[in-house]
Amino acid sequence: xxxxxxxxxxxxxxxxxxxxxxxxxxxxxxxxxxxxxxxxxxxxxxxxxxxxxxxxxxxxxxxxxxxxxxxxxxxxxxxxxxxxxxxxxxxxxxxxxxxxxxxxxxxxxxxxxxxxxxxxxxxxxxxxxxxxxxxxxxxxxxxxxxxxxxxxxxxxxxxxxxxxxxxxxxxxxxxxxxxxxxxxxxxxxxxxxxxxxxxxxxxxxxxxxxxxxxxxxxxxxxxxxxxxxxxxxxxxxxxxxxxxxxxxxxxxxxxxxxxxxxxxxxxxxxxxxxxxxxxxxxxxxxxxxxxxxxxxxxxxxxxxxxxxxxxxxxxxxxxxxxxxxxxxxxxxxxxxxxxxxx
Amino acid sequence: xxxxxxxxxxxxxxxxxxxxxxxxxxxxxxxxxxxxxxxxxxxxxxxxxxxxxxxxxxxxxxxxxxxxxxxxxxxxxxxxxxxxxxxxxxxxxxxxxxxxxxxxxxxxxxxxxxxxxxxxxxxxxxxxxxxxxxxxxxxxxxxxxxxxxxxxxxxxxxxxxxxxxxxxxxxxxxxxxxxxxxxxxxxxxxxxxxxxxxxxxxxxxxxxxxxxxxxxxxxxxxxxxxxxxxxxxxxxxxxxxxxxxxxxxxxxxxxxxxxxxxxxxxxxxxxxxxxxxxxxxxxxxxxxxxxxxxxxxxxxxxxxxxxxxxxxxxxxxxxxxxxxxxxxxxxxxxxxxxxxxx
DNA sequence: AGTTAGCACTCGATATAAAAGAGTGCTAAT
DNA sequence: ATTAGCACTCTTTTATATCGAGTGCTAACT
Numbered sequence: 165x166x167x168x169x170x171x172x173x174x175x176x177x178x179x180x181x182x183x184x185x186x187x188x189x190x191x192x193x194x195x196x197x198x199x200x201x202x203x204x205x206x207x208x209x210x211x212x213x214x215x216x217x218x219x220x221x222x223x224x225x226x227x228x229x230x231x232x233x234x235x236x237x238x239x240x241x242x243x244x245x246x247x248x249x250x251x252x253x254x255x256x257x258x259x260x261x262x263x264x265x266x267x268x269x270x271x272x273x274x275x276x277x278x279x280x281x282x283x284x285x286x287x288x289x290x291x292x293x294x295x296x297x298x299x300x301x302x303x304x305x306x307x308x309x310x311x312x313x314x315x316x317x318x319x320x321x322x323x324x325x326x327x328x329x330x331x332x333x334x335x336x337x338x339x340x341x342x343x344x345x346x347x348x349x350x351x352x353x354x355x356x357x358x359x360x361x362x363x364x365x366x367x368x369x370x371x372x373x374x375x376x377x378x379x380x381x382x383x384x385x386x387x388x389x390x391x392x393x394x395x396x397x398x399x400x401x402x403x404x405x406x407x408x409x410x411x412x413x414x415x416x417x418x419x420x421x422x423x424x425x426x427x428x429x430x431x432x433x434x435x436x437x438x439x440x441x442x443x444x445x446x447x448x449x450x451x452x453x454x455x456x457x458x459x460x461x462x463x464x465x466x467x468x469x470x471x472x473x474x475x476x477x478x479x480x481x482x483x484x485x486x487x488x489x490x491x492x493x494x495x496x497x498x499x500x501x502x503x504x505x506x
Numbered sequence: 507x508x509x510x511x512x513x514x515x516x517x518x519x520x521x522x523x524x525x526x527x528x529x530x531x532x533x534x535x536x537x538x539x540x541x542x543x544x545x546x547x548x549x550x551x552x553x554x555x556x557x558x559x560x561x562x563x564x565x566x567x568x569x570x571x572x573x574x575x576x577x578x579x580x581x582x583x584x585x586x587x588x589x590x591x592x593x594x595x596x597x598x599x600x601x602x603x604x605x606x607x608x609x610x611x612x613x614x615x616x617x618x619x620x621x622x623x624x625x626x627x628x629x630x631x632x633x634x635x636x637x638x639x640x641x642x643x644x645x646x647x648x649x650x651x652x653x654x655x656x657x658x659x660x661x662x663x664x665x666x667x668x669x670x671x672x673x674x675x676x677x678x679x680x681x682x683x684x685x686x687x688x689x690x691x692x693x694x695x696x697x698x699x700x701x702x703x704x705x706x707x708x709x710x711x712x713x714x715x716x717x718x719x720x721x722x723x724x725x726x727x728x729x730x731x732x733x734x735x736x737x738x739x740x741x742x743x744x745x746x747x748x749x750x751x752x753x754x755x756x757x758x759x760x761x762x763x764x765x766x767x768x769x770x771x772x773x774x775x776x777x778x779x780x781x782x783x784x785x786x787x788x789x790x791x792x793x794x795x796x797x798x799x800x801x802x803x804x805x806x807x808x809x810x811x812x813x814x815x816x817x818x819x820x821x822x823x824x825x826x827x828x829x830x831x832x833x834x835x836x837x838x839x840x841x842x843x844x845x846x847x848x
Numbered sequence: 849a850g851t852t853a854g855c856a857c858t859c860g861a862t863a864t865a866a867a868a869g870a871g872t873g874c875t876a877a878t
Numbered sequence: 879a880t881t882a883g884c885a886c887t888c889t890t891t892t893a894t895a896t897c898g899a900g901t902g903c904t905a906a907c908t
Contacts, residue, residue: 190871203881208872226871226887266653266669301647305659308845311608313665315657317647323655323667327608327844402761405747405754412747419744502669503650532900545852550901568858568900 167238173198174210175219176243179231183480186408188228233443233477236455240440240481247482249490253282257491265498268292268321272397275471275491280400282487285475288422289491290429292320292468292499293394299350299358302384304339312339314380316387318355320468321503324390328383332376342380345370350384358388394433394469396425407476414453421450422474432470436460438489443477455479459488461496463503471495509580515540516552517561518585521573525822528750530570575785575819578797582782582823589824591832595624599833607840610634610663614739617813617833622742624829627817630764632771634662634810634841635736641692641700644726646681654681656722658729660697662810663845666732670725674718684722687712692726700730736775736811738767749818756795763792764816774812778802780831785819797821799830803838805845813837 167175177197181189191207198207211229214220219235222228231239249257257278264270272289279287297320305313312334313327349366350358363385367374374381401422404415422428431446438459444452451474458472471492473484509517519539523531533549540549553571556562561577564570573581591599599620606612614631621629639662647655654676655669691708692700705727709716716723743764746757764770773788780801786794793816800814813834815826 188871192871204871205873205881205883206879209880212873222872224888225873226889228871266671267667300649303645303647303657305643305645305657305665307642307659307663307665311844313659315645315647315667317649317655321649323649325609325657325665325667329608401743402758405757415747416744502653530900534900546900547852547854547902548850551851554902564901566859567902568860568898570900 179239190228276397276399285473286400289471290394290469314383324387326383326387328379417450436467459492461492521581532570618739618741627815628742631813632736632811656725666729668725668729670721759792778809801830801834803834
């Protein structure tokens with residue numbers, strides 16, 4: 165079904181006025197913001213039609229109109245103009261990111277922060293993650309008489325550490341043995357190879373040395389497992405409180421969801437490109453009252469992690485989309501440069 | 507000035523009823539909870555005296571009494587009984603902490619979480635930090651063709667990493683040179699020695715090799731600086747919202763303060779032992795409306811980091827104190843064992 | 849002198865009613 | 879098809895009365 169040009173313009177005006185003010189908008193104020201001459205009565209008729217089409221809601225009979233989720237959807241699909249960031253803003257963001265450019269985790273942290281500040285919503289970003297990365301190096305460092313740390317670095321740029329404890333005093337010699345044995349077997353393999361079964365097999369092949377190394381092997385297993393899952397970095401949780409239409413319990417439901425990294429990453433990495441999810445579109449009951457703008461960033465052209473903004477359906481989609489897009493691009497570029505310096 | 511036994515008991519009752527209910531408490535309900543027979547009129551007289559002494563406040567003339575900050579102070583100093591944790595709770599906490607025992611940062615993270623859950627307040631903990639720790643090891647790991655990571659481990663158990671970029675391709679040989687040169691000069695030194703001047707001196711002594719290593723040296727400097735300052739780990743920020751007496755702007759002020767790590771650690775590490783700060787006692791205007799229970803934990807008998815709980819003055823001090831104390835002890839014990847395994 | 853019963857009084861909280869105002873939907877005229 | 883006009887609806891605001899918890903004081907009591 166095709167909407168008349170006038171209806172489209174009116175819907176757009178309602179969305180934009182409502183996003184800005186947070187108050188249901190009436191025929192009069194729509195009238196005032198239209199660039200063609202038309203009476204409020206006409207607008208009322210159109211509004212009535214738009215309500216009937218399910219694009220606008222009415223809190224109660226004698227109140228103004230509020231965009232429905234379908235209304236927002238139509239708006240973002242057809243009516244919205246992207247609202248690019250100012251050059252000044254870009255400059256600030258760039259310099260902020262540059263300072264943490266060489267460490268994926270710090271970078272994502274900075275991105276979340278910047279995005280939260282920029283949009284006044286909650287922001288989240290994930291590290292590339294993924295088990296298809298290869299193991300680049302496994303290092304051992306002594307941290308005390310009987311403890312040492314294993315450091316695992318992957319080709320995806322992730323770096324995870326774990327401290328482990330031995331029942332005997334650790335010497336440089338022993339660490340050297342650990343290093344040689346483990347690197348020999350692991351470097352170059354995809355992280356996803358490092359399963360409990362694999363470690364068990366490795367231990368078996370070591371003969372009596374396995375006893376010596378058992379805690380180290382367990383640490384390696386742990387650290388490999390951790391490398392496989394994407395880290396998520398949340399920022400600006402408090403911004404959810406800024407939205408007056410949320411009541412406290414709703415905020416808690418959302419934060420609860422956001423604090424479960426597995427589910428959150430599943431949602432974020434569900435598909436590629438840039439997506440806008442309004443209300444129930446996320447298919448997550450906890451988020452029925454919220455919207456998200458998600459963008460996968462790419463490393464060397466391949467989908468990697470994601471950055472996203474979570475906020476009320478009443479958000480400035482144009483601006484948020486531009487912000488998310490800009491940062492997603494920036495992250496992709498930086499990580500590509502960092503990791504794919506061919 | 508000495509308070510009569512009866513006044514003390516009445517003050518105690520008011521504090522405890524108010525902490526529990528959040529509602530100003532009247533003479534009648536005090537009466538009901540006293541273990542000696544006395545009329546409400548008598549209690550009223552006593553309450554009136556306590557008000558005059560500045561120990562109780564009255565929201566308005568015909569309302570019940572609310573403890574003033576001075577009242578809370580007297581309560582925690584003289585009237586409060588510590589309220590030890592249940593053995594069941596202890597067991598849960600212990601097992602929770604044990605799982606992350608070998609990594610100071612993860613440990614503190616777990617502590618904050620546990621404390622926030624236990625007290626339903628905001629919790630914070632700091633890693634030992636401090637520049638008097640010695641450098642135990644500096645490792646270099648290649649992360650891509652032209653980037654490598656420096657890992658610095660201190661005797662305090664902190665472990666920091668930083669990625670750096672070189673203008674030439676990095677080879678295992680080069681990394682070995684880095685490793686030898688830097689470790690030779692740094693291992694065993696206190697972290698606080700690693701100043702810009704020191705690095706400059708080091709570079710000078712390297713002759714033409716300095717050019718090759720400049721980015722590595724800068725990374726070492728960065729990572730040393732980062733090792734010196736204590737990490738702070740915040741948890742349960744949302745719990746501030748649970749307190750109905752806070753309005754949103756106050757919460758923001760507090761969170762703003764908590765998000766400035768330097769000021770926060772300064773406050774936490776200001777003195778040793780266990781402290782309770784009520785309202786203005788922290789001398790931080792942002793926290794005038796909040797109370798804190800802070801406990802330094804010790805490693806091998808020496809003051810190290812701190813764990814703390816931040817919440818409304820109307821908190822269950824007995825319980826919070828017990829929780830903070832228990833976790834502070836636990837952290838101290840674990841880190842002592844981890845780092846001082848002589 | 850300390851304690852208590854009794855009571856008038858205060859002041860927020862709750863309830864009720866009235867008025868205001870924003871905005872609609874409908875009708876009839878243009 | 880558009881618009882002016884108007885009655886109607888429903889929330890918000892304002893005003894007013896009532897309620898009730900709790901105090902402070904006085905006078906009687908032990």
